[in-house]
Amino acid sequence: MTLEKLYKMAESSNIPVVDVPLKGISAMAACINGKYAIAIDYTQVSSPEDEKVKLAHELGHCITNSLYAHDAPHDYIRKQEAIAKEWALNLLLPKDEMEEALKEGCVEVWQLAEHFGVPEKYVETALQLHFNNSVSV
Numbered sequence: 001m002t003l004e005k006l007y008k009m010a011e012s013s014n015i016p017v018v019d020v021p022l023k024g025i026s027a028m029a030a031c032i033n034g035k036y037a038i039a040i041d042y043t044q045v046s047s048p049e050d051e052k053v054k055l056a057h058e059l060g061h062c063i064t065n066s067l068y069a070h071d072a073p074h075d076y077i078r079k080q081e082a083i084a085k086e087w088a089l090n091l092l093l094p095k096d097e098m099e100e101a102l103k104e105g106c107v108e109v110w111q112l113a114e115h116f117g118v119p120e121k122y123v124e125t126a127l128q129l130h131f132n133n134s135v136s137v
Contacts, residue, residue, distance in 0.1 A: 001092050002117070003052045006059065010038065015062050017055065027054040029061035029084075036062040049119050053088065060087035086129060092118055093126035 010017050017038045022028065026044035030037050038058040045051045061067055066083035068076055093116055106115050109127075113120040 001052075001056070003048055003055070006052060006055045010055070010059060013059075013063070015059065027058050029058040029067060031062075031065075031067055038062065047119075049113075049117055049122075053092065053118055053122050056088035056092050057084050060084035060091070063087060085125070089122070089126045089129050092116060093123065093130075095130040098126065098130055 007017065013036075015036045015038060017040060019042050020039035021043070022039060022041040025041075027038065027040045030039070038055070040051070040054060040058070042051075045054065061080070061084040064083050064087050066080040066087075068080045072080075093112075097116075098112065101112060101115050106112050109120045109123050112123045112127075116123065
């Protein structure tokens with residue numbers, strides 16, 4: 001999944017992505033009057049790979065309706081974050097494509113990160129999800 005395809009997915013889902021200065025966070029999803037939107041503070045985006053995972057994660061909140069108020073109970077926030085994170089991981093690093101990449105010789109975390117165009121930490125999380133059946137927030 002390319003960054004361009006993620007932006008097209010947002011556009012085709014009628015989810016605007018806007019550049020907004022944010023404090024304490026680098027991106028967020030919101031639902032206002034029944035319409036979703038994503039805000040990204042591009043001054044806090046360190047690379048195209050970072051932008052890709054931020055956008056995918058926020059799309060995950062919108063597509064799965066896993067939103068929460070800033071003052072929601074911590075357990076509820078963790079659950080909603082886990083839902084969005086798992087959706088994004090499955091989109092950017094599908095298990096079958098990871099298995100194929102591993103068979104083709106991409107066996108190091110850095111190789112998988114390059115192959116999928118995501119940060120290494122994201123690959124590590126996807127490996128936990130797909131092969132250890134767990135994901136942490």
